Amino acid sequence: MVDRTLDASGLRCPMPLLKTKLELNSMAPGEELEVIATDAGSARDIPAFLQLSDHKLMSSSETAGQYRFVIKCGG
Template identity: 45%
Template sequence: MNFDKEFDASGLSCPLPILKTKKALSDMASGQVLKLVATDCGAVKDMQAFADQTGNSLLGMEEASGSYTFYMKKK
C-alpha cells in the first residue's frame, strides 16, 4: 500500500501508539496516508477505535510475527 509518512511505534505500550499516531497525523494533509508499525497487540483494537472516533480511515492492517502495520488515511 502507498503511504506518505511512516512511523515506527515498535516496543511502545498503550497509549503511546495512539498518541504518536495523532501527533504524526497532525502535520499531514487531508487524504494522506500514514503507515504505522506497532508491537503492542492492544493497538489492534485501539487503532480501530481511534479511527472510529476521529473520523480518520483505517485503510488496512497487516500482521507479521508479532508486528502490526496500520495504514491510516487522514480525514
Template identity: 55%
Template sequence: MSDAVIVDAELDASGLNCPLPLLKAKLELNRLASGAVLKVIATDAGSQRDFRAFATLAGHTLLHEEVVDGVYRYWLRKA
C-alpha cells in the same frame, strides 16, 4: 497492500506500549494534510483495538491492517 497505497509518512512505534503508539500516530497525523496516508508499525497487541476505535471516532479511514510475527502494521488515511 503497502505497494498499492502511496504512504505519505511512516511511524515506527515498535517497543512502545499502549497508549504511546496511538498518541504518536495522532501527532504525526496532525502534521499531515487531509487525505494523506500514515503507515504505523507497532508491537503492542492492544494497538489493534486502539487504532480501530481511533479511526472510527476521529473519522479517519483504516485502509488496512496486518499482523506478521507479532508486528502490527496499520495504514490510516487522514480525514
C-alpha cells in the same frame, strides 16, 4: 504508497496511539500514514480511535507480533 511511516515498535500502550494521533494532526487531508507497532493493544486501540475520527483505516495486518496500519488522513 504511503506519505509517512511511524515506527512505534517497542512502545507500550498508550504511546503508539498517542504518536499516531500527533502524526495525523500534522498531516494534510488525503495523505496516508503507515503505523508499525508491536504492542498488542494497538490492534484494538488504533481502529477504535479511527472509528471516532474523520480518518479512515485503509488496511491493517499482523505478522509475527508486528501490527501494521495504513491510515488515510481525514479533513
